[in-house]
Amino acid sequence: MKGGYTVKRKITIGILAHVDAGKTTLSEALLYASGRIRTLGRVDHKNTYLDTNVIERERGITIFSKQARFSTENCDFILLDTPGHVDFSAETERTLSLLDYAVLVISASDGVQNHTRTLWQLLEHYAVPTFIFVNKCDIGIKLKEEFEEELASTLSSLCVGFLEAQKREELEEKLAFIHEDLMDSFIAGEGTSDEDIAYLISQRKLFPCLFGSALRMEGIEYLLDVLDRYTMSPVYSNDTFGAVVYKIARVGSTRLTYMKITGGMLSARDEICYLSEDGVRITEKVSQIRLYSGDKFEQTDTASAGEICAVIGLSASYVGQGLGLEQDVGKPLLEPVLSYAVHLPAECDARLLFPKLKELEEEEPSLHLMWNEELSQIEVRLMGEVQTELIKRLISDRFGVDCTLGAGKILYKEKAAGKAIGVGHFEPLRHYAEVQLLIEPQPKGTGLIFDTDLPDNQLDLNWQRLIMTHLYEKDHRGTLTGALLTDTKITLVAGKAHLKHTEGGDFREATYRAVRHGLMKSGCTLLEPYYKFRLEVPTAMVGRAMSDLQARDANFEIEGSDTENTVICGSAPVSALHDYPREVISYTHGNGRLFCTSDGYEPCHDADAVISAVGYDAESDVDNPPHSVFCAHGAGFTVHWSEVDSYKHLEVDLKESGEGVRIIPKASTLARKYKISDEELEAIILRTYGPVRERRYSEPKRVSFESKDKPRRSKPISSKRRMVIVDGYNLIYADDALKSTAEYSLEKAREELMNLLSNYVSYTKTELILVFDAYLVEEGRGTEFMHDGYKVVFTKAGQTADTYIEKIMYELGPDYSIRMVTSDKLLQFSAVYSGISRVTAKEFLEELTRIGNEITEFVRKLSECKN
Ligand SMILES: Nc1nc2c(ncn2[C@@H]2O[C@H](COP(=O)(O)OP(=O)(O)OP(=O)(O)O)[C@@H](O)[C@H]2O)c(=O)[nH]1
Ligand SMILES: [Mg+2]
16 A cells, blocks of 8 residues: 555566467467457467567567566556577576566476476576466366376476366365465365465465466466466565666667666666676666567656666666666576687678677677687677577678678586695785685586685684685686686685785785685586487487487487377487487478477586697696795795695694684795796786776775766755665674674674664664675575665675675765775775765774663653653
């Protein structure tokens, strides 16, 4: 309820499925049934409301995600139709962080496919509450009950059939069987409320499964009914602006930034202040806000939280960007596994075309355009063959250049082969840092994880944070081929600074070297991407299919066969399979189909051949040296990685249980073996201290403003809104009581701090943001929530509290009078920004105590008055 009248719930819902399951047809049906469109288009007639792009209509598939709007009695829905083809799954994944709910479509004729499972995992990862719609029931042969069982066994036991004809009691009985707490009320005959059901769905504790046919308009009204009845409106902060950018597109020369507003309000002519991807601070005015439905749009003056809109006026926004109080969305899970060389016609200069093509990369960030200096050619990353066709077409349509793409090259990865402690020591004259990292391999699909296992009395917390920042900021590479590192855990187990001689950059050098040293010791395993596949061929050709698959190193089995068709399922290296779909179509004369879906990275099937073809030498990789720099008699010298262990200054003892480490100070044994060359030292100093800093997570830079850049001061300071930003862990470790709590439970310490701040906020009426570093918690995705009237932020992986606070300060801008409770590092900002002052943790704790006493006094007086 807002202002006494009922407001409709605003809900963003995504339609997802494997290719051809009927997503676009279902979207069309929902729009028609809700009265949004008057005529029902058909994909096959190339006249749908959503597949509007020329290439989409030609091919009959969805390539770009698109939105449409429709309303039911209680809800305004924004629907996002997504592509189902694996080659475009990055586009699909990008919509997931915006969704309030998803409808996962499963085709009754195909059942649960590999790609359905991949989508299911993505929905789980992004925690999207999900409804399932089994489509094409007009041509499916299975009974609904059989389907219910299949869904329960393949996706989740929490899948429950919501059948149109079933009585309420039957549904409640089914629910009682999967949720014990509902059983009691069911037995007592009390019934289950719609709110209870909606709540379970919103918590992903129940997945309603519906049945119908989008093409025949069967089950569509009922689906609308269920969506209207069992969805809940997300809660947004109304005060502070926040938005997430999920798509960049161009209409003619107009650049559109698609975003979901997640807090406050955006108005046309508002100024948005943000950091570009390269860390440049930009302030731009919103010149127009469009609400799209299909390819039509309405202009609006304001868009409020929950809205999805396209904004004109931003020139450097990027996909995955968090604006205002939102943080950037983490890295996508699905990524291209093939790299292609772009071959241009002789008259076209690749160097001139390259910057133009970057425009396409803005729209599809997974393309990852690269300039290969050695071969003077452009390279592009793609998901598969269908996407290569699209790219060629886009380059031709947009830039008038007809190019061809070379053969797809596999993007390999590496992981640590065993456990080892890597030591990085960096001590040229008047510098000092030593870092030791435990390197451990992790199971498939884990990615890189960073952790600390080091009490802060062994190394100042600020240095520890800096080391973690350096671990996050770098693309770590394996030692076999220099491919990106994955599925490896890196834990900080020892570190040492010098009271006088350590500067931030020293730890960067020591950290990078420690990673390399650890990997040299542990060795690496080469990984390559795999596909899960399903091959459908005419049974007469199954012999040919099987011998092909054997020759392609596939593991497979026959899943079903009749006189006409045979289905073979399995997995195989992408390198062997990526050009096979075309061959299947050709030898089966169009009667066979190969469906592939990503199956992550597995050890490479022909590692030796790949490694020797790459010819990488880790020891002489100057950008990633595994060696260390020690100091003796006033001069630095390089120690070869194989000998660093006998020079290191700290000794780490791995406990058997693996849960911790013990550090024994070690007497240094110095012998002068390798002298560091002047060039190497110069290169290191240059690399460490400038002149160019490109890293996104570097320490805050000193910012100086030309007068025109100065923050706008439209209002006198006294009328500014007051904001306190608190670096949570900094405060916890500055307070004796909180610190001792933190020693046995960090969570408890956070809770205690939050309670203290609740009182402070409600009594002083100050706005407050409490920021906790992500790397100290298990999940690094980053979350934000309101707690007792103020905002609590866990930064995402890779973002320290300092970088987050830096960003927020930029974005809150001059309308706020900001007080920061944080480390010394951000002190410089108070010098350049008016309206920002820094409070030390100690001062703020004193303030909290004082306010606490005032509250007690106030409450005492209040109770005296009452008595
Ligand atoms: N028999 C039958 N055919 C359907 C039904 N729904 C969709 N189709 C057909 O299935 C084909 C694919 O439909 P689309 O709506 O394009 O499927 P999609 O999931 O959007 O496909 P992509 O976007 O390319 O992944 C078309 O030929 C539709 O006419 C249905 O309920 N029954
Ligand atoms: Mg479609």
